[in-house]
Amino acid sequence: MTTGFSPADGPTPEQATERRQLDLFLDGQDAFLVHEITSGIIQRDRRRAAAGLERLRHERPLHPDLSALALLITSLDSPAASPATHAMVTDDIEAMQNALAPVARRLLGASAAAVLEPSWRSLAARAAGVPFDEAHPRAHRSWLCRQYADWAAVRAAVEAESRWAWRPCLRYRLGLARYHLGELEAAIQAWLPLCWMDPGLFARRAPTLPAAIMREAWEAFDHTFAGDESLVDTTEVATWFPAWLLLRHRGLVHLFRSDEVPEAGAASRAFRHLLSLLPLESQGLNEALIRERRALRQLSPSFFRYYMQVVPARGGRA
Numbered sequence: 001m002t003t004g005f006s007p008a009d010g011p012t013p014e015q016a017t018e019r020r021q022l023d024l025f026l027d028g029q030d031a032f033l034v035h036e037i038t039s040g041i042i043q044r045d046r047r048r049a050a051a052g053l054e055r056l057r058h059e060r061p062l063h064p065d066l067s068a069l070a071l072l073i074t075s076l077d078s079p080a081a082s083p084a085t086h087a088m089v090t091d092d093i094e095a096m097q098n099a100l101a102p103v104a105r106r107l108l109g110a111s112a113a114a115v116l117e118p119s120w121r122s123l124a125a126r127a128a129g130v131p132f133d134e135a136h137p138r139a140h141r142s143w144l145c146r147q148y149a150d151w152a153a154v155r156a157a158v159e160a161e162s163r164w165a166w167r168p169c170l171r172y173r174l175g176l177a178r179y180h181l182g183e184l185e186a187a188i189q190a191w192l193p194l195c196w197m198d199p200g201l202f203a204r205r206a207p208t209l210p211a212a213i214m215r216e217a218w219e220a221f222d223h224t225f226a227g228d229e230s231l232v233d234t235t236e237v238a239t240w241f242p243a244w245l246l247l248r249h250r251g252l253v254h255l256f257r258s259d260e261v262p263e264a265g266a267a268s269r270a271f272r273h274l275l276s277l278l279p280l281e282s283q284g285l286n287e288a289l290i291r292e293r294r295a296l297r298q299l300s301p302s303f304f305r306y307y308m309q310v311v312p313a314r315g316g317r318a
Contacts, residue, residue, distance in 0.1 A: 044115075152177070158177065193242075196268045217248060
């Protein structure tokens with residue numbers, strides 16, 4: 001009886017070891033070539049990256065990253081300048097976000113942002129002559145410059161629009177730019193009116209605002225007002241955030257003038273009252289303070305009750 005190893009039973013242990021060694025060699029060679037290509041991409045050395053890709057394509061024609069690497073190499077080319085429309089810019093943004101950016105993050109890691117920046121800059125340059133359009137909010141230089149954190153350019157792009165102050169999306173971006181440029185108070189001036197102009201937008205963005213004072217205040221406000229519907233007589237709770245914030249941070253009073261506050265119902269009128277009322281608190285109880293408190297109570301009894309909890313009467317009743 002023969003007890004030797006039959007080919008039908010599979011490779012011998014020696015053959016299996018050789019196969020593993022070959023696989024490791026091939027994997028190592030793949031890794032070397034991919035590293036050579038990605039290094040060329042990161043250094044913006046198109047010739048080096050293309051040569052590495054050609055070698056990888058020749059040696060491993062079924063390598064799963066051939067197309068992804070080719071896309072990254074192509075992104076190194078400077079696109080020809082051409083007129084742009086909102087639809088064209090939007091299409092380019094979607095190509096960047098859905099195809100190029102994920103590939104860059106996966107293959108280039110921490111270097112992805114630096115590699116993508118020239119592409120974003122090129123697209124921002126193309127969009128320089130494209131005016132802001134509510135139907136295509138990303139197809140604007142302010143959004144594109146934000147992708148590579150050129151905050152001075154974001155601010156300039158927003159302020160170049162004649163009616164930016166009345167467009168919530170642009171006002172939000174301006175606030176981001178002013179904050180990152182070290183101008184916290186200017187950022188708050190840009191953001192707070194959103195509560196009256198587009199309370200839904202502000203409620204969505206507030207938890208991620210870069211300014212800790214705004215983020216933390218919103219969280220506290222949300223817990224206070226969302227849990228007690230009797231505090232304010234409105235379904236748009238966010239419209240009351242500016243007045244609530246003013247009670248908690250009275251130093252913000254000097255950032256706003258009454259005539260700059262848009263008309264948005266009881267919430268914005270309460271904010272205007274606080275601009276006059278809060279400076280009077282430091283003067284003690286007097287006729288002017290009593291008059292302003294009475295006006296606030298008539299405007300919103302529920303918010304007035306909250307006001308009196310935060311700023312108790314000093315020596316008398318309103």
